[in-house]
Amino acid sequence: MNKKTGRQTIILENRPRIIASAGVVGKKEGEGPLREEFDRIFTDGRMNEDSWEKAESAFQKAAIETAIEKSGRKNEEIDLLFAGDLLGQCIGTTFGIRDFGIPFAGLYGACSTMALSLAMAGVFVNSGAAKTAVAATSSHFCSAEKQFRLPLEYGGQRPPQAQWTATAAGAAVVENAEKGVAIEAVTFGKICDMGVTDANNMGAAMAPAAADTIAAHFRESGTKPTDYDVIVTGDLGAIGSKLAVELLKSEHGFDISGIHKDCGTMLFDIDAQDVNSGASGCGCSAAVVCTHFMRRLREGEIKKILFVGTGALMSTVSSQQGESIPTIAHAVVLKGGE
Amino acid sequence: MNKKTGRQTIILENRPRIIASAGVVGKKEGEGPLREEFDRIFTDGRMNEDSWEKAESAFQKAAIETAIEKSGRKNEEIDLLFAGDLLGQCIGTTFGIRDFGIPFAGLYGACSTMALSLAMAGVFVNSGAAKTAVAATSSHFCSAEKQFRLPLEYGGQRPPQAQWTATAAGAAVVENAEKGVAIEAVTFGKICDMGVTDANNMGAAMAPAAADTIAAHFRESGTKPTDYDVIVTGDLGAIGSKLAVELLKSEHGFDISGIHKDCGTMLFDIDAQDVNSGASGCGCSAAVVCTHFMRRLREGEIKKILFVGTGALMSTVSSQQGESIPTIAHAVVLKGGE
Numbered sequence: 001m002n003k004k005t006g007r008q009t010i011i012l013e014n015r016p017r018i019i020a021s022a023g024v025v026g027k028k029e030g031e032g033p034l035r036e037e038f039d040r041i042f043t044d045g046r047m048n049e050d051s052w053e054k055a056e057s058a059f060q061k062a063a064i065e066t067a068i069e070k071s072g073r074k075n076e077e078i079d080l081l082f083a084g085d086l087l088g089q090c091i092g093t094t095f096g097i098r099d100f101g102i103p104f105a106g107l108y109g110a111c112s113t114m115a116l117s118l119a120m121a122g123v124f125v126n127s128g129a130a131k132t133a134v135a136a137t138s139s140h141f142c143s144a145e146k147q148f149r150l151p152l153e154y155g156g157q158r159p160p161q162a163q164w165t166a167t168a169a170g171a172a173v174v175e176n177a178e179k180g181v182a183i184e185a186v187t188f189g190k191i192c193d194m195g196v197t198d199a200n201n202m203g204a205a206m207a208p209a210a211a212d213t214i215a216a217h218f219r220e221s222g223t224k225p226t227d228y229d230v231i232v233t234g235d236l237g238a239i240g241s242k243l244a245v246e247l248l249k250s251e252h253g254f255d256i257s258g259i260h261k262d263c264g265t266m267l268f269d270i271d272a273q274d275v276n277s278g279a280s281g282c283g284c285s286a287a288v289v290c291t292h293f294m295r296r297l298r299e300g301e302i303k304k305i306l307f308v309g310t311g312a313l314m315s316t317v318s319s320q321q322g323e324s325i326p327t328i329a330h331a332v333v334l335k336g337g338e
Numbered sequence: 339m340n341k342k343t344g345r346q347t348i349i350l351e352n353r354p355r356i357i358a359s360a361g362v363v364g365k366k367e368g369e370g371p372l373r374e375e376f377d378r379i380f381t382d383g384r385m386n387e388d389s390w391e392k393a394e395s396a397f398q399k400a401a402i403e404t405a406i407e408k409s410g411r412k413n414e415e416i417d418l419l420f421a422g423d424l425l426g427q428c429i430g431t432t433f434g435i436r437d438f439g440i441p442f443a444g445l446y447g448a449c450s451t452m453a454l455s456l457a458m459a460g461v462f463v464n465s466g467a468a469k470t471a472v473a474a475t476s477s478h479f480c481s482a483e484k485q486f487r488l489p490l491e492y493g494g495q496r497p498p499q500a501q502w503t504a505t506a507a508g509a510a511v512v513e514n515a516e517k518g519v520a521i522e523a524v525t526f527g528k529i530c531d532m533g534v535t536d537a538n539n540m541g542a543a544m545a546p547a548a549a550d551t552i553a554a555h556f557r558e559s560g561t562k563p564t565d566y567d568v569i570v571t572g573d574l575g576a577i578g579s580k581l582a583v584e585l586l587k588s589e590h591g592f593d594i595s596g597i598h599k600d601c602g603t604m605l606f607d608i609d610a611q612d613v614n615s616g617a618s619g620c621g622c623s624a625a626v627v628c629t630h631f632m633r634r635l636r637e638g639e640i641k642k643i644l645f646v647g648t649g650a651l652m653s654t655v656s657s658q659q660g661e662s663i664p665t666i667a668h669a670v671v672l673k674g675g676e
Contacts, residue, residue: 001339001465001466002462002465002466002467003466004417004466004467004468004469007414007417007441008417008441010467050659051659053655053656053659054659076345079342079345079346080526084444084446086427087426087653087655088425088426088427088485088653088654088655089424089426089446089448089651089652089653089656090446090651091651091652091653091655091656094529094651094652094664095656095661095664097529098529098531098664100529101528102528103345103346103526103527103528104526104527104528104529104666105445105447105454105457105458105526105668106422106445106446106447106454106651106666107443107444107445107446108422108427108428108444108445108446109443109444110427116443116444119443120443123461123462123465123467124340124461126465127339127340127461127464127465127466127467128339128340128341128342128465129340129342129348129461129465130342131342147426188418188441188442188443189441189442190439190440190441190442191432191435191436191438191442193436313427313428313429313432313444314427314429314432315425315426315427315429316426317391317425317426317429318391318427318429318433321388321389321391321392323433326432326433326436328442328444330443
């Protein structure tokens with residue numbers, strides 16, 4: 001059953017397992033420090049498609065297909081697919097998965113989507129609402145720039161606090177099994193909006209949401225930072241990471257400085273690859289968690305992590321209307337070494 | 339517990355209850371045949387805001403506030419809010435709810451969102467993952483036209499098969515209780531894409547998805563059309579409704595012609611109010627189900643309905659790139675009279 005230990009936190013008592021996961025990335029991501037980790041590196045960012053949106057769909061499709069293939073399951077054995085992405089009306093997802101014939105529950109959590117979809121898959125499998133579920137998401141540098149910022153051809157300068165949207169996708173297959181990385185608990189976040197209006201500074205906008213959800217998780221689950229080998233945030237980037245760790249200490253009294261990592265600072269060599277404050281995009285944490293962290297958990301190199309996906313919930317329309325950026329973070333506890 | 343009776347269908351054995359619901363609408367909707375049903379009719383479609391998007395957020399906010407107030411709960415007692423809308427990055431939702439301080443799981447199901455959010459709330463409450471959950475969605479004629487079709491000022495002709503996006507929002511509060519309308523079962527849909535490319539003919543695009551989910555529900559739950567007083571589809575409109583009923587008979591062997599209703603044909607007086615094929619938009623089925631049907635179920639006038647939300651998952655970008663329209667339908671069984 002699902003056992004609530006607080007308003008936001010649910011302990012998944014049957015410990016549903018991630019029986020397989022996959023991460024696929026583009027060329028630039030495949031040249032970064034994690035290049036040995038990914039299932040596939042596609043050097044053609046266009047994926048032989050005629051638009052960036054269709055290319056993103058192809059990335060998400062490839063991640064899901066790879067994860068399902070590794071799980072030994074067939075599409076017909078998947079009860080429910082939880083997925084979403086950054087594009088308007090989530091077309092990265094819907095066009096990527098439309099041929100699968102898998103029942104689909106669409107999500108929107110911006111860059112928190114991998115954590116949100118894993119949390120959903122965990123709760124559903126844990127409670128018997130799904131036998132086998134898939135959690136997935138994607139992002140693409142070119143479709144995201146086109147939608148949220150400036151046409152690529154414009155060649156606009158990127159400010160130092162900007163993050164580079166990852167061209168990447170990740171997927172995980174979840175079911176009740178004896179082996180695999182367990183989803184032990186999930187914590188759903190609340191919207192935080194501290195008034196940041198700069199869509200080029202999403203790390204700063206998302207840091208308070210990350211700190212709020214991590215603090216709620218510790219409080220409600222009765223755990224503390226030292227219970228985890230790693231606390232990994234989605235994609236706060238260099239600036240947001242520093243802020244989140246500071247906020248968590250000053251506002252909530254938890255020190256995670258020694259065990260904190262951020263997918264946004266791991267995907268690229270920030271200086272050599274010229275990505276300013278690091279990586280962002282739904283696909284960033286999806287690809288990093290579904291490969292790098294999942295492998296280490298499976299092999300017992302690390303035992304327990306708290307994965308905190310962070311999302312900025314603005315649109316170009318809301319930004320153009322002068323609105324600040326509402327943000328959210330969702331967390332899942334992943335336990336390996338079994 | 340959640341008991342699966344097939345790949346797509348889950349029986350909610352604890353029968354979580356909708357303890358309160360609310361629907362709020364704009365002026366035109368408030369002049370239609372259901373005008374006596376709604377909790378509030380706002381004659382200022384702009385809601386005193388300076389943009390249509392902010393107005394839509396105000397509608398969704400009003401629906402959720404009204405439903406929570408009617409339930410006797412406080413915001414702090416709500417564990418999780420499931421919501422989404424049609425706008426890019428779901429800003430109708432995120433800006434509408436950001437001040438509530440309620441944990442939030444964002445959904446994207448286009449016009450199927452009320453059924454999707456009710457299904458999620460039902461599964462979570464049924465399994466103990468949430469004590470009290472809220473399901474909600476909204477749409478706004480002006481924000482939808484601006485995003486999906488043409489600037490209002492252009493005054494474009496609407497073809498006869500077009501539907502009129504409702505300016506409306508609905509919300510329901512779900513918890514394990516002794517009284518209230520029960521959510522007895524849910525069926526998650528698969529994406530259907532029959533190659534329709536006309537974004538002005540969404541009823542035809544969505545009809546196969548509605549038929550597919552309804553047929554799956556009958557098959558997996560072991561029920562038949564006569565087990566329901568009403569089978570109500572989200573917003574297929576006049577053309578889509580006819581197609582769905584025909585498809586369900588010819589392709590799946592189920593005759594629902596005598597008990598089928600469609601929120602899209604109920605919200606407006608189609609001829610007198612000049613809305614072509616009827617209403618559409620997430621808010622249409624949300625407002626109609628959360629007021630008209632919920633009241634009749636509560637009072638025992640009807641006992642059991644199958645509510646089938648239908649969504650068209652395209653975006654302007656995908657349509658401009660020549661893509662067809664992927665569609666989906668999710669279903670929930672609502673039982674009243676107790």
